[in-house]
Amino acid sequence: MAYHKPTDIDGFITQMAKADMRIKALLAEDLVLYLNDSENSIECVDLGLLVDGLIPWMIGSHFKIAQRALEAFTELIVRLGQDFNAYTSTILPHVLDRLGDSRDTVREKAQLLLHKLMECRCVSPQSLLDKLTVCFKHKNAKVREEFLQTIVNALNEYGTQSLSVKTYIQPIVLLLGDPTPTVRDAAIQTLVEIYKHVGDKLRTDLRKKEVPAAKMAMLEQKFDETRSDGLLLPSALNSAVSNDDIDAAVVSRPTRLVKRTPSATPRKPLFETQGSGDLLAAGAVSWEIFESSFENVPQLTIFSQRDMDDHMKITNTIVGDKNMDWEKRVDALKKIRSLLMINAQNSPTFTQQLKDLSIAFLDILKELRSQVIREACITLAYMSKVLKTRMDQFIIYILQELINLIQNSAKVISSSGTVALKYVIKNTYAPKIVPIITQNLMQSKSKDIRSTLSEVMVLLFEEWPTKALEKNCILLRDALRKGIADADSDARKHSRCAFWNFRRHFPEIADSLYGSLDPATQRTLEKERDSIGTNAGLRSISAVDTAAAQRARARAQYSSMARMKISSGSASLQGQYAQQARAKKISAVSATPQQPPTPERRIRSRSGVSQSQPTSRSTSPSNKLRDNFGIPSIYKQTGTIPKKTSGIPRSLANSRETSPTRGTQFGSLRRNVYGTNSPRRLDRPPVNPARPVLAQKILQQSREAENALADALSPEDHEMSAEFGRLGIHRKVSRDESDESEASSVCSERSFDSYRRGNDSYSWNGSRTRLDSSRPMIEDIDTIIQFCASTHWSERKDGLINLTQYLSDGKMLTSQQLQCVLDLFRKMFMDPHIKVYALFLDTVNELILSHANDLHDWLFILLTRLFQKLGGDLLGSMHGKIWKTLQLIYEYFPADLQMQCVFRILIDAAQTPNTKTRQATLKFLTTLATTYCTAAQFVIHSQTQQLVDRAILKIIQTALDQKSADLKSQARFCIAALYNCNPSQMTMTLANLPKQYQDTAKAIIQQNIRRSTSGMLNTHFRKITRIMSTL
Template sequence: MAYNPRDMDGFMPLLSTSDIKTKMTIGNNLISYLGNSDNSIECQDIGLFIDNVIPWLSNGNAKIVQNGLEILTQIADRMGSDFRPYISTIIQPTIDRLGDSKDVTREKARLVLLKIMERGSMTPQQLLDRLHPVFNHKNTKLREEALILLTTTLDEHGADEMALSAVIPSLVKVLSDPNEKVRETAVNTLVKIYTHVGERFKADLQRKHNVPQAKLQLLIERFEQVKADGDLLPSAMSNDVGREFDEPDRVLVAKSVPLKRTKSVLQKKSQFGPSTKVIPSSMGPAGAVDELTFEAAFNDVAIVNIFSSRDLEDQMKIIRETIGDDKKDWNQRTESLKKLRGIIKTVGTSHETFMELLKTIQNSMDGACTDLRSQVVKEACITLAFLSDQFKNKCANFIEGLLASLINLLQNSAKVVATSGAVALRIIFQNTHSPRFIPIIATSLSSKSKDIRRAACEYLSLILQNWSVNILQKHVKTLQEGIGKSIADSDSEARVFARKGYWTFKEHFPEQAEALLNSMDPSCKRTLMSQSNSGSMSSLPTSKIPGMPLRPPAARPTSSAVVRASPGLRSNSAIDLCAARRAHSRMLYANISRSKATTPRTAKPLDTVPVMSPERTPRTKTKYDSFVCSWEI
């Protein structure tokens, strides 16, 4: 019998085999099949396929259980939100595996649940509802893992998407758990909630929950330490300390209700009494990462002692093996990435062999950038940004191979992952300038994801402003095509970045910009020109109407003259082309009047029909004139 079919229907009858060796072979082959994105996951009945995988989770062989969990992770990843109908089938068997005696099995069970949330098949609140009874389960490992999973979910999705107030009594109860490790994990979980909610949560613990005095004192000390270290998240930065803790979906409520009803909805009393406030959008979404997070990580880099080239080689080998092994604990991988930053800071640009050793960990870094753990991805992004900040253009070759993976993070549904990738790319493009980056960014302008296209437009504008012309001119055609495509993008924010990039592109390459302008759709051209500044006036076309130039040659101000005369403002004479036409007409009429005043008048026969001079022929304003005026302005 063949154990390596070519499609999902071929695997279907093999899943129910009872032979352990055969089952392990089929599991490994199926995981390899699903891991290849070129292989289709379509089959006659995907629901039946998933039903046949579920018994693997209760198998007595640990390796088969782990294979079953990994198969479910792969299927959930490939199906995305289409996996939603099968959640009820797999959720409880997966949660049960959180209490397994094997560390690897528990880790893989967590990854199944995290992947389902990441791909949008299940909300964090739905997971919390399932975990709530588990906090009081008789299985010690299950209680501990449920707390760890809640902490991880807070890190990846924030507190705004969960009604945490409902589970606080259960968490308080676990503070007195018989198992020391569970008690410690419960404390860490409550501290994590404090970093997201802030003083309201502390006040609520003191007033409404019967926390043992010793535990309460410990929690308050930990809370104060978090506050002193500046680790409170934007969602916790509320001055409304007196308001009781409640965690309805603040952000989502504000987005979902009509504007005229927002006030009344937000002032509706919650189960804790007082109303809740919407976090200002300027503070950013919960779980998001910003430049300040990266800057803090850059400043908090420990020096690693390197005594010789051999010692450096050994250290880099350990880092490569750790971050490249997804079976290692995620804490080990994040610590290795932090250690790599320490080595970067220690050796600087002075060590000759470091860049060669850096190439050996490129594949491992790529794996870290696409890891299922958001904290690993975040640390990988910080490390790459730090490398760019320290080494500038010297690390261009290394980063080039990882650029596509970083860009792909921008569409991730987990906020911490998407924002980590966005900030890392922004820092990289500011510090590392390489002409080989431009085609990669240009390719992203055609992505199906609007988030990637929008970011690519922003980065295109950024490099046009910051990079030297010598680098840009190597891909002028690519830049020209990319801007032209982005100006017509379906996303409004992408178009704004593209129009901004056009004017910078025009400063560097005026001829190519003029050709691009002439090839644009009239509506795109009109919008672009309406946002022109004084430095872009040379791109305006001249009139084709005989005897009526849009700009009188002797009176047309140059863009530089306008800038010198009125910095930061636009001159009316430089943009009001209809006024220029009227002034030119008045000048012609005045010249005719003066010439007539010096010419003797002759008598005309009474029977002669007066004929208007060709020079005085009245000319009405045509639709063409109106169009030119409005378009030019």
């Protein structure tokens, strides 16, 4: 029976009883996605039917469906809040059983569900733990172990204020003698965590219990280590003043933070919030704990370089082993700090060791045990403090996982991640980490992440030099804009503070951002500046050109009103408005911005924003605005292209699309190419004196620049018209025939203007009509590259079109230009716009045809990105274009170089390719070995022997994979193709592998040989049969 995706909760309920496991899996996944979207309604006939339908899924044998059921319950808890309390007693016994599941992911989801029950106040933490005390004697050891972890998580989250732990001491002591080692270890760790909260009162209480002497000695030792490490919380340190009961060890949390006096320095101390009592009382980690823990490590004795390399190798193995005992992993993390203290970073092999260690850290930051995460964050902070910028690639690789720790419910984990992140920002100046921070700041749904990253932005602007921020100044501006308007008050406060620090680095961009904000937000920013004190780098907004800020706001308002299409008949200035356009000398326009604004002008601009016609589309910045804000008319080094007045289209009322980005492919370039010094038109009537002053100046300057350009490009200039005719072929390349293009309808600007009267030259679209009549190709390669680097997809599209034409004309790039293009192409591989990516592939093809011999070092990156793209969901046409590019690679690059690059991709531990990506990689290698690579090219040298051995081993392991039949079959074909390419080399390679993999490869090769031989015999037999039948 076909599966139809439901659109409401009742639809899900009706299909939950189906027995087909495939339908259940699809239905469960869709249900989780549906509940996760807060916009979807959860109203239904009876929500109890949904709960009753999910319970069989949760207790079933299919672990994926059970995991989805737990996720669905978790989403329901978040959506319903305290109203879910009616179903808590129904699901709790089944969740308890899932704590003992053999799969880590299922146990993790069960723990998350319990956490959400407490967080959403469906049940109090104490009540929930009391209901789960049966877990102490549960027959499943995993349940006993997970319940101890639940106690630790609840204690770290809510502290001793909300929990009474005395009743759990005796059952935990009994688990010290549990037959399962992991349960015994968890019981010891649980007592240590309780000791951090209650202090020596726990020692007294344990002595009253019948704890074995050996166990008691071990606990005493661990308690002493915890105290000496400074890990005791304030509740433990102050518990001595209360009575003998453990429950009395409760300390009230402060209600507010201590504020600095106004006369204090405006620079905030590092990690100011981490030392606050409210965080520490909940189990958080402070900067002081980090500093005291850095050198609290075992001492190592190293006699030679080989000893140091052996220590690093062993440490890396232990840290990256998920099955290793957690205490050994903690000790290994401490050993990393010990090695750095004896200058392991000076070793010649340290760079490679650091790269291998980053892979292990990526796994350990996903660990569920808080003690391991805490030690990993301390080690990471110390590494950043010691290694500085040498940590840049390491940090880029693990930064996302570090940010994810911030939203963890356990305070010890979230605070550790926060402090470690601040150490990284303070010590490691890596520009590539800025996009990761800004992306999370703008897109994260967690208010904790957004608030913390806003605070990190303050530190970023305080600590980093301007040069390290220049490349990402636009991203930082956008992040500040989003942060200032964030829904979370803390995020807004930190973003406002960050704005003033940002202004120290980029005053022009900050002033432009300030001008685009509404007056209420500007006042709030001013108050924030006053609250952080006066600083020479933070000049008052009174020093900013307020008239320019008002003009920026007016332009944004005009653009918004135009999009709203308030009046369909006012999109052009026909009739009386056409007679109000005034003429002014171009020289006078260019000279105006040099004059400072008069006080009278300032007072008028503060009183309010003047209004022009309702659908005025002239949002282009004037020359005066550019001069006041320091925005040059050339391309910036950041790769962004400033807007020009002639680059904004004028939509007609009949146009189906009024977006200001239409038809601007070369609008921003024409000012540079042709200039604005053409003779002005003398037949313009005078301006209407009743027009508002501010709107008048903005619109007048825009129209004059456009008309000047139109006159410069008018058909009267026969030489230029002839040049346009020669370059007119470009229109065939750049013309877009889709439904969204301007060429798709008679109602579009281009075609509608063709039906206009020839003498109607005073409308806003008059100059646009003449400008669009011919579009020249861009000849300057530097300009083309700057277009490719633009943040606007339409300008990137134009840059790619022109670069393709440039290369197809036989022109070559210099080594510097080629390197710049390759750097841009690395980003374009992940371009989200399908049209830009299609053009990008065409450009890559031309680049291969022109510069194949110069791209040998870039081939690894090219193949990696193409295989990753093939692993996504693509249209058939795009899939074919990518394979067309791969076909060119087959033909234009040496086969042995391609083979080495593919082998490197197969064993690259820094990547986690999906099934489609792996299958595409093996398919490419199979075709390479079958069609393009000869036996002489598949020769293994001593320096590549290890690479080939690991790659062949990886392919054989894939051939044994049972998860995907297609991937398994492709791996088998690949092994056979490599053997057929060079049997002797393949045999020598297989001899270096373990025996079991040798046998697997031989069986695959022999099967292929039999199949090939059988096919040849069958063909020969059929030929003989046909001959005999003719006799």
